Amino acid sequence: MAFNVHQLHIFYTVAERGTFSAAAQTLHMTQPAVTMQVQALEEHFGTKLLNRSTKKLELTEAGHWLLPQARKAIDLMRETDALMARFIEDLKGRLVFAASLTFGEYVLPRLLGSFLRKYPDVAVNMKVMNTTEIIDAIGSQGLDFGIIEAPCEVPGFDAEAVMNDELLLVVPSSHPFASRDEVELAEVILEPMVLREKGSGTRQIMEEELSRHGVKESQLKIVSEFGSTGAVKSAVEAGLGLSIISKWTVKHEVALGLLKTLRIKDVSFIRQFYAVRLQSSLLPTPAAALLHDLRELTHE
Structure with missing residues (x-):
């Protein structure tokens, strides 16, 4: 009997997750079904791939040799899905994933709208969480993937940059800067600032870039710090100070003429959104299609 990529995927997942039950949860299969597929693979090769004599499964010598080949097969399937996603016409199914605050509330x-108009038979279920919660949910709740605002270095997970984000200086429409498209950094540090709280991804990007230009946090005139982007926007609109936040978060206020975005000369606050998933996972077609659309937006 010939083996198939599906069996290699199951074997790889069992090896990575350490138990048949954990692999079954990740793969949305029953434990007996997972066991049967691994046994079929062992019968095909005529050798044991996993030692089941200990509490935690261990790879045999043959299993160690097969593991990187299984990973290559999974990578090839992923590349194929990403390549063919642009040609999908009649897409159906359920898309279950999680996203960080900025992406989940403002970007997605x-x-x-355009994604669901193109694929009206896809049902989307998105949860808004922080990065730690997203990693936990992918491993324990069966989410397809997550969108986070920083690279993921957690063992067993892969992260792929899928979309760019840019932080811009945001000012009230009545501010003198509002008539300009660009200001000097020396001008900005003289202004009162309303910022996201310490430790937020937005604050971190801002501080790192300003530090690169020789500006310390202590040089900023920080008058208020808030734990949400919505509060920051309201404070800027009320004239409490200026801020530096994602361009995606203020599109509505800019369109209404309440706020104005502009750049700081020679300063660039660029970050990326990352799609994170288990190394052993293969994305369902709706997920591959959505990530393809995000990549296309970045290259427009």
């Missing part, structure tokens, strides 16, 4: 809602 603006993108889903």
